[in-house]
Amino acid sequence: MSDAVATRAPTDWKTGAMQQRIRRRYSAERRFRLLGLGAVMLSAGFLVFLLVTMLGNGIKGFTQTEVRLDIDFEKSALFIDPAALRGPSADAALAAADLEGTVRTAASSQYGAAGAGLLSESAWLRVREAVKEDPALLSRRATLWLPAASPIDIAAKGEGAPEAERIHAQLEGRNAVRTGFNWNFLTGSDATDPAAVGIWGAFKGSLLTMLVTLALAFPVGVLSAVYLEEYAPRNGWTDTIEVSINNLAAVPSIIFGLLGLAIFLNVMHLPRSAPLVGGLTLALMTMPVIVIAGRNAIKSVPPSIRDAALGVGASKIQVVFHHVLPLALPGILTGTIIGMARALGETAPLLMIGMRAFIASPPGGVTDPATALPVQIFLWSDEVSRGFVEKTSAAIIVLLVFLLAMNGLAIYLRNKFERRW
Amino acid sequence: MRNPSLSLTAILLLVLGLGLAGWFAARAKARAFARPGETRPHSLPSYHGWYVLLWAVLPALLFLGVWSSVSGGLVMQAVMDSPAAANLPGFEMQRQAIFTEARALADGTKTAAFNPQATALAPVFAEATTRYTIIATVVALLLAFSGGAFAFTRVSPGFRARTKVERLVMAALLIASLIAILTTLGIVASLLFEALRFFSMVSPIEFLFGLNWSPQTAIRADQAGSSGAFGAIPLFWGTIFIGAIIAMIVAIPLGLMSAIFLTQYASATVRRWMKPLLEILAGVPTVVYGYFAALTVAPAVRGFAVALGIPGSSESALAAGLVMGIMIIPFVSSMADDSIAAVPQAMRDGSLALGATSSETIKKVLVPAALPGVVGGVLLAVSRAIGETMIVVMAAGLAANLTINPFESVTTVTTQIVQLLTGDQEFDSPKTLAAFALGLVLFIVTLLLNIVALRVVKKYREAYE
Incomplete structure (x- = not known):
């Protein structure tokens, strides 16, 4: 072994062959780097192209x-x-x-x-x-x-x-x-004539659906996050709950639509096409998102807070509701807003429970037949009349503006209130 | 008191008002205990307040919940027993129509009825509704009052109000966390139940291995294309072709290279701006992608196919797959990002110290080390892609073709679920139930993909920690 080292002359980096080899390796490096840059640019380009297409079509609407x-x-x-x-x-x-x-x-x-x-x-x-x-x-x-x-x-x-x-x-x-x-x-x-259509009806439907979703998913999500993170004993039950929450977060949205159709409509006979049923279905879908975000937020509150509260004589419930939860709230709210934004853009489950009817007047309550903004976009995109193209894109702009505002709010909340311990 | 739902709200407010009054009264009573010189009471005054409020509100709420589900039937029974209902038509549909009208008249939502019998029934309806509303109000208020009074008598310095209240809070927490299990069970039960009914009509072997899909059952015997065949292989192929092949050909290189560039080459500023920007791609609603695919991408793909000399249809697998791939990029890139970041710095430093360039380090050291995480991310992305609905509904078409030509139209599991369940549907027909069988297959496959992906990621994490 030592012979082999001794007999080999040191590499002469100045020879033409070596210089060429280094040049080749460096150019491979540059190519790879450009490839990476290209991938990022291409992905961002898709986004820009998508937005510009929608804006160009929709602004006339x-x-x-x-x-x-x-x-x-x-x-x-x-x-x-x-x-x-x-x-x-x-x-x-x-x-x-x-x-x-x-x-x-x-x-x-x-x-x-x-x-x-x-x-x-x-x-x-x-x-x-x-x-x-x-x-x-x-x-x-x-x-x-x-x-x-x-x-x-x-x-x-x-x-x-x-x-x-x-x-x-x-x-x-x-x-x-x-x-x-x-x-x-x-x-x-909604109307049959593209010159007369409006989005307020669909928007109000979305709003009512989101209200039902928030009213159900937020308390249930936060409470179960608190339970799992703070009180749950380590046993089979807790594991089952955790596994089902993680799996629910990955179930395709259309499956929730099937659930809503089978349980809420066919078993419980709730009114078809109503924001109430839409909200219930989307709440089941949003809840796991809130639970996961809530658990992360609660986990990031340092144990010293709990120890201090317990030390001055707070009960276990008081520790959580007076100290841990207020500190975790910004994180929970961020997760909730992101989950709600996802629910707002969701279409497939609402199609399943019949929120795709032609509704020419805004719903008055959560049990009236209604449609939602993304479903309205889907319905208009199916229309043959050319006048609907710009209306569809205009409705998409409205939807995107709202989603952007919600996500912006989430980011703002996170930056403003999140504490690094 | 005309509108029953309105009166329910009124009762609810009354009960809550009673509860609130109980809260203040009990707190005041408990405050009086805390006199100097005597033993300190066990609980803070507000806990006594909460104890009374819960005793006042919960039984009444429970009663109202039960009541709202049975009161409709009770009112109906009263109306049926009245002499005005004696000569109603025996036909169920007609009877229902008359009842609906009479109820609307009684509520005041309508002023005139089409059917004279409804006009006759309306006062009976109104009378029965009022009577039962009064009964409900009285019972609910009695419950609230007696519950509150019972709790109020127990308020004393030694009473452990906090413990009782906290026990209830604990129960609420447990119930909230059980809802996740209930949802999972609900999904499994509803899918399984309907799918089993489907499999009692169509054999599972035919469903899983048949090559012919045309669910439209014949209305007339001579109708074309109405065989009612439920062979789902073309659907499975279409789903895999779009979601797992075309979309991944787009998403894996772009996602992986983006992640490599952003973690290894980009400056902190570029990374801070580009990463959220790419994540917007995952936040755009799928219906927007679907519209984009149908309006912009599909015609372009068709033009491209025609230029190549291949007859393309307006709805093609390629258009849907391309757009879905774009949507999936952030999933792949963020998973790849995480797993590359988890590779120990020492491995990277070692490679660089031996004289390898950055790209050689990435290709020979980082990516192989991060591979399990990347594979896990790709599996998650596939599971996401095959469950995706709106893009394929709007851009992939309905023809169940078994083809490898990306310019032809294929259909997917999710498209067919939407197709089978929207429009005119008759329940109990195999056509409608087939959607649940497809849903069951989709649920099982996505579940397996997720479990495998998480296991792969977890195992690999443990190896480095």
């Missing part, structure tokens, strides 16, 4: 094209007593009047035979609101801006069919179109 319509209420065939509009009978009086026909006639007389086709199917609803607000309109000639039909709307945003583009150019020449912010998109509900 927040604007709406409106067409000017002059309605001469006095000469129209409407018979509404303006006095009836001031009392509580206003809705009944308006329902009896043929406003839809009036709008159609006015549009035809102003823009020719195809005039009614320029306006959204729900344009007359806007007229109804206007009349209700100002009954004096009925006695004069009024100029109203009404939502345009979907093809015109798309043409105004520069992507329409040639025919619609031509009509839009004509209207523009007559100074009869304008584009404004689409308030209806934020305040309305």
Whole structure:
């Protein structure tokens, strides 16, 4: 062995072969490094591309094209007593009047035979609101801006069919179109006409679902985290609980949907499509996330706190509820918000329990039929009409903004309140 | 008192009010004990308050819980026994419709009924509802009052109120932690029960090994494609093809290389910014990915296929798999990140000291040492990918093809579950029950993957610690 070492001459790093070898190794190093950088850039690029695509498609969904319509209420065939509009009978009086026909006639007389086709199917609803607000309109000639039909709307945003583009150019020449912010998109509900859809109905459904989820998952999650971390004896039961919580966190969300369908709907006969059932299902899904985050937060509170409290005579329950839990709360809240954000974006379990119906009015309570924001996105993405593309993307923007806000809040809470012991 | 749910809230508030009054009264009584010179009472005054409050509220709440589930039946019974209900139609559906209308009239949610019989029944309904609401209110208040009074009499300096209250808190903690077990049992029971009913109609052998999937059972005998075949192999293949092959081809190299770059090469600032940025990829809702796949990626993939001269369909395995791979990147990269960081620094230093470059150290020392963790992470990512629903529902299609052409449309287990359970469904048909059988398979497979992955990761951790 020592012979072999002795007979070998020391490596001469200056020879051409050695220099070349080092160069090769260094360039391999650079290549590898670039590969890593490329992977990070590519992944980030996907994210940016996704967001830019959604933003580019969706930003137009927040604007709406409106067409000017002059309605001469006095000469129209409407018979509404303006006095009836001031009392509580206003809705009944308006329902009896043929406003839809009036709008159609006015549009035809102003823009020719195809005039009614320029306006959204729900344009007359806007007229109804206007009349209700100002009954004096009925006695004069009024100029109203009404939502345009979907093809015109798309043409105004520069992507329409040639025919619609031509009509839009004509209207523009007559100074009869304008584009404004689409308030209806934020305040309305689902509709068959893409020009009339809004997300408030779905958003309220999501909100109610999240409330039920939070009300169930947070207390149960925190209490079981406290039990497992502070009191549970080391035995078979505790192990079973731990294993089931860890497994539940990894079960695909659609399985929870099947559970909700089989237990809440078919066994307990709770109302179908209701935020109550959606909330229950999502609560079962969110609870393990809260338990795991809660346990980590409780674990990070140093034992000295407990010892000190026990030392001055606190009971075991007092130690946890007066000292450990308040110190662990920021961590628990962070985990809860992240779990809720995940639940807010969840679609599959809600499809299973029937929250995919066409609901044209916002739900009034947790037992009313409702839909949720991600489900609404899914439903709109299935629509054939082209006007829904921008609405779907706009709804996605709203959803992403909320998720970003929730995650931002979680990060803020963590940075502000988390203590390093 | 017209609306029964409203009155329930009112009773609840009354009971809570009583409990609160009990809390203050008991605390005041207990405070009076603490006079100087006498023995110190066992518990703080507020514990006496809580003891009384719990005694006042809990029995009443328990009663109300039971009551709310039986009161509907009691009201119904009273209405059925009334003379107005004597000549109702015998047909169940019609009877239900009349009852629903009468109840709406009685609640005041409706002002006029379509059916005259409902109008006749409405006062009976209202009367019965009011009567039972009054009974419930009286019983609940009596329970609350007597419970509170009993507890109040026990308040004395020597009474161990804190111990009693804490015992209850302990019970609540235990019950909360049992809910996880109940959920697991609920999942297993519901899947197993429905799946067994399915397997009593379709043989498990045919389900697990059959090559033909067309669950649409015939409505007419001459209908095409209505064989009602439940061979799930094409579904399993589609799931594996998209989730475990295409998605992993995207996610493993990108995730692993990102993790290596961020842990070994990037400066602390870059790492601090890029790591959360990549994690956003995992936080984007899957429905957004699905829409992205269907709207942007699928047409591009199809265009690419056409350019290659392969006829591509608008829904392809490749589009769904690519997008799913992007979604999975952060899972792979964070697991790889953790396991690379867990490799002892001495191994890395040793390799560098021998003259290896960073990349040689990574390739020859760090990655092999971290391999079990990386494999565990990949297994977790696969389990996540095959359980993923929205991307494949929106982008993968419904045709149960057994193909290895990534430009063709395949279907997956989750897609079929959604397909079978939405739309018109009749319960008890094998078509609906098949969804639960698929769910059971999915549950078992993801569970096994997770257990194996966690075991691999754990075993490897122990080796270094």
